[in-house]
Amino acid sequence: MKKVLLMAAVAVFGFTNVNAQDENTTGGFTKGDVYVSGTVGFDSQSQDEAKNNNLNFSPSVGYFVSENIALEFNLLFGSQKQEVGDFEQKQSQFGAGLGATYFFTPGSQFSFTVGAGVAYVSSKEEEDGVDDDFKVNSFGIAVSPGVNYFVSDCFALRASIGALSYTSSKADFDGAEALNTFGLNLDLSDINFGITYKF
DSSP states (O other): OHHHHHHHHHHHHHHHHHHHHHHTOOOOOOTTOEEEEEEEEEEEEEETTEEEEEEEEEEEEEEESSSSEEEEEEEEEEEEEEEETTEEEEEEEEEEEEEEEEESSTTSSEEEEEEEEEEEEEEEEEETTOOSOEEEEEEEEEEEEEEEEESSSSEEEEEEEOEEEEEEEEESSTTOOOEEEEEEEOSTTSEEEEEEEEO
16 A cells, blocks of 8 residues: 555655646745644554554644744644454544754755654554443654655645654543653654745
8 A cells, every 4th residue: 555655756846846836836945934734644554353444644744944944833634443353343543743844955845854743642442342441641752754745836745754763641630650662663664755835
């Protein structure tokens, strides 16, 4: 599935690059620019009767406080579904975060980026045969590399690949202990695509 998404992104890059050259537009950011953006991530795994699907969507708004640095506020919506035979477990997520992104060449059509941020996420789990929902609250910090590519003066495609992250999660009941997780993932198993509109 990710190979299909990657091929589609490459095709969009190529098509829009031709259009951008025809219109002689390069886009780019500068200090004081405001933009809205959204990223989507999808992951699917299967083995025998076990299946696991993850989907997340994160809209955000950003403001360039300097030539290279943009501050961002974002929301997070996510869902996960696990199936093993007839057993099914669902999880929904909602959260918010603050972060900053450094653009190496912000005034250019193409730029490498590095983003860092903090986020708070509340998750709710539902299982077959269980009446009560299971809730977990999480706090996380992450650093992620990425790219930004303008297809016109206002629209850009963006992608982030992997992350260096720390997360602390705690179930919402008395006596629960926090689960602390540190992770480093810099391959195509964790890639998010997005679109940015610059005002």
